[in-house]
Amino acid sequence: MPASLIVWILTALILTAVLTQRWWEPRLAARGVDVNGWPLRWWIGGYPRVVLRMWFTWRRVCLLNGLSISNRGNMRRVGDIAVTGMVLRPKPPRMTFPMPTRGGLTVRVYMHPGQTPSPYLSAAHALEHAWRVYGVRVSSPARGQVLFKVTALDPLTGERPAHGGEELRLLQANVGRTEEDDIWLIDFRKVPHWLVTGATQSGKSTLLAALIRALSVQRVALVGIDCKGGMELGLFQNRFHLLATSRTEALGVLGTLVTEIETRMRACRTAGVRSIWDLHEIDRPAPVVVIVDELAELFLSDGSREARDETEQCAVNLLRLAQLGAALGVHLVLAGQRVGSDLGPRVTALRSQLGGRIAHRSHDEASAVMTLGDVNEDAVIVAQTISEDERGVAVVVSGGRWKRARSDLVGAADIAQIANTRGPQWPFLSGPVLEKEEGQAGG
Numbered sequence: 007m008p009a010s011l012i013v014w015i016l017t018a019l020i021l022t023a024v025l026t027q028r029w030w031e032p033r034l035a036a037r038g039v040d041v042n043g044w045p046l047r048w049w050i051g052g053y054p055r056v057v058l059r060m061w062f063t064w065r066r067v068c069l070l071n072g073l074s075i076s077n078r079g080n081m082r083r084v085g086d087i088a089v090t091g092m093v094l095r096p097k098p099p100r101m102t103f104p105m106p107t108r109g110g111l112t113v114r115v116y117m118h119p120g121q122t123p124s125p126y127l128s129a130a131h132a133l134e135h136a137w138r139v140y141g142v143r144v145s146s147p148a149r150g151q152v153l154f155k156v157t158a159l160d161p162l163t164g165e166r167p168a169h170g171g172e173e174l175r176l177l178q179a180n181v182g183r184t185e186e187d188d189i190w191l192i193d194f195r196k197v198p199h200w201l202v203t204g205a206t207q208s209g210k211s212t213l214l215a216a217l218i219r220a221l222s223v224q225r226v227a228l229v230g231i232d233c234k235g236g237m238e239l240g241l242f243q244n245r246f247h248l249l250a251t252s253r254t255e256a257l258g259v260l261g262t263l264v265t266e267i268e269t270r271m272r273a274c275r276t277a278g279v280r281s282i283w284d285l286h287e288i289d290r291p292a293p294v295v296v297i298v299d300e301l302a303e304l305f306l307s308d309g310s311r312e313a314r315d316e317t318e319q320c321a322v323n324l325l326r327l328a329q330l331g332a333a334l335g336v337h338l339v340l341a342g343q344r345v346g347s348d349l350g351p352r353v354t355a356l357r358s359q360l361g362g363r364i365a366h367r368s369h370d371e372a373s374a375v376m377t378l379g380d381v382n383e384d385a386v387i388v389a390q391t392i393s394e395d396e397r398g399v400a401v402v403v404s405g406g407r408w409k410r411a412r413s414d415l416v417g418a419a420d421i422a423q424i425a426n427t428r429g430p431q432w433p434f435l436s437g438p439v440l441e442k443e444e445g446q447a448g449g
């Protein structure tokens with residue numbers, strides 16, 4: 007088979023490269039190529055093995071999963087009788103040469119005329135077992151073709167260096183990596199508001215820290231609300247324009263932000279535009295990302311009238327920010343263990359405004375359903391498979407599609423570095439109001 011010859015030739019080339027590594031490695035390093043980052047073990051050992059397995063099993067897997075067809079009809083005439091039967095040796099669809107990636111491979115398959123991608127989607131699980139790989143993701147990038155993205159091992163386990171160096175737009179944050187070994191990108195211009203949930207110690211605050219790290223180098227104003235006394239977000243106090251550590255302070259900060267969106271609305275109306283992104287660059291205020299850790303603390307009331315009024319006002323202000331903020335450059339990231347109607351009457355309306363959902367390990371099915379049930383039912387099942395050992399692993403749903411991802415761990419050195427970064431100098435349009443409020447909020 008000429009294809010297997012190609013694999014052996016490739017393997018021989020890679021082996022030669024390994025044996026002569028001492029010669030070429032320093033030369034490449036001198037030119038700025040980091041060979042240590044290459045997944046040589048996978049390319050030399052795993053990749054040829056998986057490719058051979060794919061070729062040897064392809065015909066059988068296609069037959070068993072209904073992907074093969076025959077050009078000849080399945081009816082024959084025997085004497086005067088027409089007999090219907092199964093055609094022997096139907097043809098599997100044509101597969102291109104599998105191309106190695108950092109942690110797996112990709113292969114394109116040309117569908118037979120009359121086929122759709124759905125039987126290929128159903129066969130993905132069978133392919134994972136037949137090829138003994140962690141995952142097979144099926145997509146259809148062009149008509150008549152399906153693309154298999156094969157992941158050899160779970161990329162979310164073990165210690166792996168964080169991805170970096172990619173050019174990102176304003177409000178795009180690289181917070182970790184996905185199970186396809188891509189960067190995990192939170193893009194507020196595409197999905198303006200996010201909900202983050204998970205049981206205690208599942209990785210919510212770590213994800214928020216990764217988000218703050220990514221946004222801290224951009225021209226973005228950060229506002230924090232951490233009613234756990236500022237234990238988590240207080241670490242980044244210097245980078246926040248406003249930080250509230252109690253519900254009373256949070257109410258002040260949220261009121262300030264509502265005033266800010268009203269000012270931005272007026273500015274847009276005066277300029278005759280529909281969002282701050284249509285304003286001239288010089289007049290455009292910096293976007294604001296409001297990060298709330300432990301949302302339930304905002305809604306917790308001791309039953310007194312004053313506390314009830316405060317929680318009610320917090321809920322109304324958050325809802326206004328969620329409803330009006332996207333076009334005005336005010337974005338919300340709300341994190342909590344459970345975000346259900348038991349927190350208050352406005353929570354369901356608030357949740358429905360948060361298009362992006364991130365669910366870490368949950369205590370029970372109901373919590374996963376609260377986060378993901380209304381956007382993607384499959385994701386609820388996947389979220390429940392996250393184990394206690396998989397801290398930081400989450401199911402991310404945006405635009406109706408789900409993926410598994412893991413946030414980067416933010417260490418003490420990163421925290422110190424973030425604390426030294428400075429945000430945009432005056433990000434708000436409603437300046438004097440904020441100056442007054444800032445003093446109150448302790449930011």
Ligand SMILES: Nc1ncnc2c1ncn2[C@@H]1O[C@H](COP(=O)(O)OP(=O)(O)OP(=O)(O)O)[C@@H](O)[C@H]1O
Pocket residue numbers: 204205206207208209210211212213343397398399412413414415
């Ligand atoms: N992405 C990650 N990679 C590795 N370890 C992680 C990751 N995320 C979290 N952890 C580990 O899990 C621990 C708990 O994480 P974190 O404090 O973010 O959880 P949490 O959901 O905010 O918990 P709580 O509800 O108690 O505030 C961290 O101290 C860290 O050791």
Ligand SMILES: [Mg+2]
Pocket residue numbers: 210211212238299
């Ligand atoms: Mg936390």
